[in-house]
Amino acid sequence: xxxxxxxxxxxxxxxxxxxxxxxxxxxxxxxxxxxxxxxxxxxxxxxxxxxxxxxxxxxxxxxxxxxxxxxxxxxxxxxxxxxxxxxxxxxxxxxxxxxxxxxxxxxxxxxxxxx
Amino acid sequence: xxxxxxxxxxxxxxxxxxxxxxxxxxxxxxxxxxxxxxxxxxxxxxxxxxxxxxxxxxxxxxxxxxxxxxxxxxxxxxxxxxxxxxxxxxxxxxxxxxxxxxxxxxxxxxxxx
Numbered sequence: 536x537x538x539x540x541x542x543x544x545x546x547x548x549x550x551x552x553x554x555x556x557x558x559x560x561x562x563x564x565x566x567x568x569x570x571x572x573x574x575x576x577x578x579x580x581x582x583x584x585x586x587x588x589x590x591x592x593x594x595x596x597x598x599x600x601x602x603x604x605x606x607x608x609x610x611x612x613x614x615x616x617x618x619x620x621x622x623x624x625x626x627x628x629x630x631x632x633x634x635x636x637x638x639x640x641x642x643x644x645x646x647x648x649x650x
Numbered sequence: 651x652x653x654x655x656x657x658x659x660x661x662x663x664x665x666x667x668x669x670x671x672x673x674x675x676x677x678x679x680x681x682x683x684x685x686x687x688x689x690x691x692x693x694x695x696x697x698x699x700x701x702x703x704x705x706x707x708x709x710x711x712x713x714x715x716x717x718x719x720x721x722x723x724x725x726x727x728x729x730x731x732x733x734x735x736x737x738x739x740x741x742x743x744x745x746x747x748x749x750x751x752x753x754x755x756x757x758x759x760x761x762x763x
Contacts, residue, residue, distance in 0.1 A: 578757050642690055
């Protein structure tokens with residue numbers, strides 16, 4: 536079955552702490568991987584994406600993610616979080632050969648950054 | 651500006667009263683989709699459409715209908731809403747080929763009492 540699992544449901548950090556959010560997926564075939572962020576009361580915004588090439592991808596606002604194919608993982612990282620990073624983060628996957636583009640989402644991780 | 655719009659943004663209604671949530675995109679995308687977001691479950695796809703007059707069920711289609719008469723519009727219809735359809739709904743659009751990057755609308759928060 537196709538699925539995405541985010542291991543951390545609620546993370547609380549102090550400003551300047553480092554962040555790593557785990558994401559593992561189960562999907563047959565070649566995949567595209569995404570991280571989305573949802574700030575309070577706002578819609579989903581794309582943080583970064585991986586289609587092919589360098590498995591370390593950099594996104595907006597200092598975020599990066601590493602695709603490890605052997606571990607079916609796509610963890611999100613940021614060296615130093617800010618209070619403004621408080622949001623919900625979603626990992627998502629779709630199939631490269633899919634002609635529908637359907638995204639499978641993880642359950643989401645709520646990040647709370649204390650000033 | 652490229653965007654996906656949804657209306658209304660907030661809606662409180664009663665059980666059984668038919669409602670429609672509109673979705674429109676200005677990017678000439680072939681593919682459009684509806685998701686619902688529930689705490690602890692992430693986003694789940696309700697219906698999708700690959701082009702005009704082509705629609706299909708997603709993972710949680712029960713209680714919903716859609717139509718795609720024009721390329722830019724993809725309304726979500728709840729014929730007889732029930733409290734378990736209280737949720738946050740997102741419309742999304744996507745080019746049929748290329749980056750597979752989906753563009754999401756601002757969301758519609760629906761409460762059914």
